[in-house]
Amino acid sequence: MKNIIVLLLFLPVMVNAELSILNDSELSDQTGQTGITLSTRIEFGSGTRISYSNPDASYLDNTDYWLVFNELSGSIELKGLKLDLIGDFGPAGNQGALQWTLPEEVTFDELKTEGIYVGPSAAVGSNHQFLMGVEIDGTLTMPAQTKINIFPVN
Amino acid sequence: MTNLRYLTVFPLILFWSGSGSALVPMADDSLGEVTGEGIGATFDNVVIYSSDYGKPGDFQLRLKLNNEADPDYLVFSELRFNRSGAEPGSVDAGGFFGTYDDPFFVGDLREITEEHLSDFGNGNSGHKTFTALYTGFPAADLTQVERDFYFYANNKKTYTNTFTYDGNPFSIYRDAPEGFFESGNISVGNYFTLAEQLAEKTSEVETRLDQATSKFDLHMRVDSINDSNRNLGSDEQFLSYVDLKGVRLYGTEAYIWAHDNQGEQAVTSYINGEPVRATRGLAFSMNTGLRADEIILNTNVEGAAASALSLRGVDVYLPLGSVDQPASISTVQFQQETRYTWGEGSYEQAKTQMRFEIAALPQDIGQARQGNIFIQSLGFGDENDEEIITGKEDIYLRDASGNIVSTVADVAHRAFVPKTVIYNQQVEIYNQANPDNPIPTIPNQNVIEIRGLEIQRLVITTQDL
Numbered sequence: 359m360k361n362i363i364v365l366l367l368f369l370p371v372m373v374n375a376e377l378s379i380l381n382d383s384e385l386s387d388q389t390g391q392t393g394i395t396l397s398t399r400i401e402f403g404s405g406t407r408i409s410y411s412n413p414d415a416s417y418l419d420n421t422d423y424w425l426v427f428n429e430l431s432g433s434i435e436l437k438g439l440k441l442d443l444i445g446d447f448g449p450a451g452n453q454g455a456l457q458w459t460l461p462e463e464v465t466f467d468e469l470k471t472e473g474i475y476v477g478p479s480a481a482v483g484s485n486h487q488f489l490m491g492v493e494i495d496g497t498l499t500m501p502a503q504t505k506i507n508i509f510p511v512n
Numbered sequence: 513m514t515n516l517r518y519l520t521v522f523p524l525i526l527f528w529s530g531s532g533s534a535l536v537p538m539a540d541d542s543l544g545e546v547t548g549e550g551i552g553a554t555f556d557n558v559v560i561y562s563s564d565y566g567k568p569g570d571f572q573l574r575l576k577l578n579n580e581a582d583p584d585y586l587v588f589s590e591l592r593f594n595r596s597g598a599e600p601g602s603v604d605a606g607g608f609f610g611t612y613d614d615p616f617f618v619g620d621l622r623e624i625t626e627e628h629l630s631d632f633g634n635g636n637s638g639h640k641t642f643t644a645l646y647t648g649f650p651a652a653d654l655t656q657v658e659r660d661f662y663f664y665a666n667n668k669k670t671y672t673n674t675f676t677y678d679g680n681p682f683s684i685y686r687d688a689p690e691g692f693f694e695s696g697n698i699s700v701g702n703y704f705t706l707a708e709q710l711a712e713k714t715s716e717v718e719t720r721l722d723q724a725t726s727k728f729d730l731h732m733r734v735d736s737i738n739d740s741n742r743n744l745g746s747d748e749q750f751l752s753y754v755d756l757k758g759v760r761l762y763g764t765e766a767y768i769w770a771h772d773n774q775g776e777q778a779v780t781s782y783i784n785g786e787p788v789r790a791t792r793g794l795a796f797s798m799n800t801g802l803r804a805d806e807i808i809l810n811t812n813v814e815g816a817a818a819s820a821l822s823l824r825g826v827d828v829y830l831p832l833g834s835v836d837q838p839a840s841i842s843t844v845q846f847q848q849e850t851r852y853t854w855g856e857g858s859y860e861q862a863k864t865q866m867r868f869e870i871a872a873l874p875q876d877i878g879q880a881r882q883g884n885i886f887i888q889s890l891g892f893g894d895e896n897d898e899e900i901i902t903g904k905e906d907i908y909l910r911d912a913s914g915n916i917v918s919t920v921a922d923v924a925h926r927a928f929v930p931k932t933v934i935y936n937q938q939v940e941i942y943n944q945a946n947p948d949n950p951i952p953t954i955p956n957q958n959v960i961e962i963r964g965l966e967i968q969r970l971v972i973t974t975q976d977l
Binding site for chain 1: 550551555558559575577603605613620770771793844866974
């Protein structure tokens with residue numbers, strides 16, 4: 359376990375997010391609820407990678423091997439992600455929940471990993487084996503104000 | 513390598529569900545703080561849409577299959593997900609997934625115990641216990657219902673459905689009473705009573721599912737780009753449309769835990785001498801239950817009906833691992849045989865490869881968890897294509913007493929569509945025309961049944977081709 363590096367933990371220091379100014383029409387849509395509206399763009403900086411190992415698994419070969427998502431790049435942009443605290447959730451309409459209203463658009467701009475590798479270290483080297491690369495590009499629309507309600511379950 | 517790389521997609525998805533950090537076994541005092549609470553989530557108005565492949569702003573998920581200057585790609589696009597039957601991408605096409613009482617459930621810590629009796633040495637034995645992170649989809653508690661009337665009616669039926677030839681019993685239509693599809697009134701015994709009972713059982717499941725989640729439609733397009741078509745147009749790169757109609761999950765849940773042997777005496781396999789009950793590190797198990805009205809693959813870019821393969825009435829229930837057979841993803845050094853010299857003892861230098869594994873079934877457990885796959889009928893292309901039609905016969909529609917109430921002449925029968933399905937299609941037409949005197953449908957048969965799927969041990973290791 360001690361050898362595991364989870365670069366996701368360091369993601370916040372590797373990405374950029376910017377606040378945008380609301381125009382008049384967008385401003386008039388705001389209702390003063392107990393929530394926030396986020397428009398954000400997340401960009402992966404050069405050299406970003408995620409590495410995973412399962413060193414506790416017992417095999418004849420005692421070397422720790424890694425699964426590496428190498429050279430992440432590109433960006434994700436969300437426009438109008440809303441977050442509210444509501445109190446009228448549940449069958450009786452009296453339960454609290456955290457309500458996410460998903461953005462109408464999620465835009466992927468050449469979000470990709472150069473390659474997914476397996477090898478004997480967290481960083482890709484000559485002994486790493488290429489498995490596949492993944493690239494995501496384009497826009498997904500969610501036109502129906504999709505809502506996710508999150509709440510504690512006893 | 514290409515196919516193997518496709519295979520890696522699935523464990524990679526599983527990996528993401530369990531990634532973030534490895535789990536560690538909990539100490540007794542920590543275990544005492546486990547509360548059985550978790551986080552629930554419901555999803556309302558779920559619609560996802562992306563425009564046609566090649567249009568501005570289209571959405572593409574591209575898998576790069578090799579690391580060369582001109583790589584091969586598998587491209588997924590036209591992702592559309594909405595309530596079944598609704599107009600894709602419209603504002604009123606939303607479906608729901610989970611409710612306050614039956615939500616998508618995550619974050620619960622549950623104690624799981626092996627049935628396998630471990631030998632800890634010095635005469636000590638016991639059952640190993642782990643603390644697992646539980647994730648459950650809506651209706652996770654549902655299990656698969658029997659979808660074969662023949663099995664359901666076994667030892668219950670009061671009618672005969674066999675005839676004797678050369679001293680041996682036979683049945684042309686093993687579910688229905690003998691002579692049911694021929695002319696003349698017959699005794700149907702409790703055929704329709706049993707049929708109604710089974711229909712009620714399956715209906716109860718559907719009603720419960722209706723309360724937990726909408727039925728959804730999923731559409732996507734798949735293209736393949738390689739040396740043979742790299743410089744050609746998108747029509748030449750097209751592989752298939754994939755459409756799932758009326759699909760939803762049931763009985764779907766997953767456990768993730770930190771597996772170790774807790775001091776169990778090592779037992780090695782006769783296969784490569786690998787440990788049979790070894791520490792697996794980050795382990796998981798999951799059940800997947802899927803119901804779909806229809807799954808369609810269409811290999812014509814214009815969507816021509818003649819190029820469609822459809823699976824109708826699909827019910828898949830597949831356990832993948834268990835507390836006694838933890839599933840795990842690891843990377844290993846693997847020395848593969850040189851291609852085209854198999855059996856000659858020629859091996860390549862060992863390379864690092866990825867391995868997905870479901871551990872061997874302990875001998876004292878005896879039987880792994882079982883899954884079943886039912887597919888009611890298959891459709892090949894245009895149903896009016898003469899090559900699909902296997903023949904034409906009269907259909908004798910019967911009331912609940914077995915008496916013929918109407919005869920439909922020259923009904924087309926099709927390959928891989930059971931007679932029972934053809935019969936029920938005519939019942940539906942009859943009942944629409946006679947709403948005051950409806951006649952009963954009969955239990956549908958399945959053209960594909962895979963029963964008792966059981967994994968004793970599974971190891972998938974990527975290789976180079």
